[in-house]
Amino acid sequence: MSDPTTTATTVPGARTALRGMALLCLAGAALGTGYNALGLEARDGWGLPWIGRDRLAELEASATVVGSSSAGTTTSADPYVTQISDPRAVLAGAGSGLPEIPAADHPVQIEREALRQYVDAGAALVVDAREPQEYEAGHIPGAVSLPYDQVATDRQRLEQLDTGGRPIVIYCGGGACELSLSLAWDLVYSGHARVAVYMGGYPDWLAVGLPVVTGTEP
């Protein structure tokens, strides 16, 4: 062909072809890693520090569990609590004795009993991360539908989510809780500080016979 060097490189056959392909992939990978290492793509929570990190394991290892015996009063001194400017937050949570969902740069876990108190008091924005059909078939009272598969790429919608100054509690269909976790991290990256995940999800809520609502309304 017109390019003799290319012809020459393919003469020894398949092994050389594979070596050539591997070389290109390595070059690309090196450029990509370098680009991110230099901080040219600086965005919290993404990039180099996240290689090899499993968000699920992170949450389970480090998270405050709201409502469990280990949480309790340790978060009451959180400086962020006093900085909430939305008056509705005061109305919703003040003096209610609810377990505190702390402000953090990562989601925390919330236990069923703590979530029940929040639902009764209307003190949290409860978010259903499942599909709309699942939401319609039954959801936690007061929960709004925010299907992860719809909002995952809609950062603006997440950033503009009106929590009324309340913390956000996310649940999905239980299991590995992938939807909730992904949505929780996206909300944290979108600027929401108090985000909790109810790992048991809807099945756990149903299992103890707590009230549910059917239909498209919260």
Add this chain to the structure above:
Amino acid sequence: MSAARFVRASWSVRACEIATGVILAWAGLAKIGDLATFAGQIHNFRILPVAFENLAAMTLPWIEIVVALTLLFGIRSRDGARTALVLLVVFTLAVVAAVARGLDIECGCFGTADASHVGWRKIAENLGMIAIAAVAARGPALPLTERLSGAARLETGDARP
């Protein structure tokens, strides 16, 4: 002109190299702009372990761009075309897997500006791109092993018409 002659003609190979290069450059550049979103889109496919998603999001667009450059400039373009072919096959398998599992997710193929969802249409598009890349990689209907080992013979014969 028969299909076999089209595949062997150097101008059609060059045209397919450029076409594949433009597609991959476009895809790569569109993804580099928003790493977080691309990582999220990879996550939606539920194929990679979570721990590898960010690594893939960081490196894949750059591999696409390196491959595109080889094709556009004709430097190591055969390696580039083969890599493009492998990438496209892997991407297509990912889309097929997503469709088979009934996931209704954004493809992420061309970054955030492209809101196309995975589906049969996307698979058809990808098969078309695979065909173009296969011509660029000089892919006549020979078995892969024979093609790889016989490539040198074909090419040297072609070089002195």
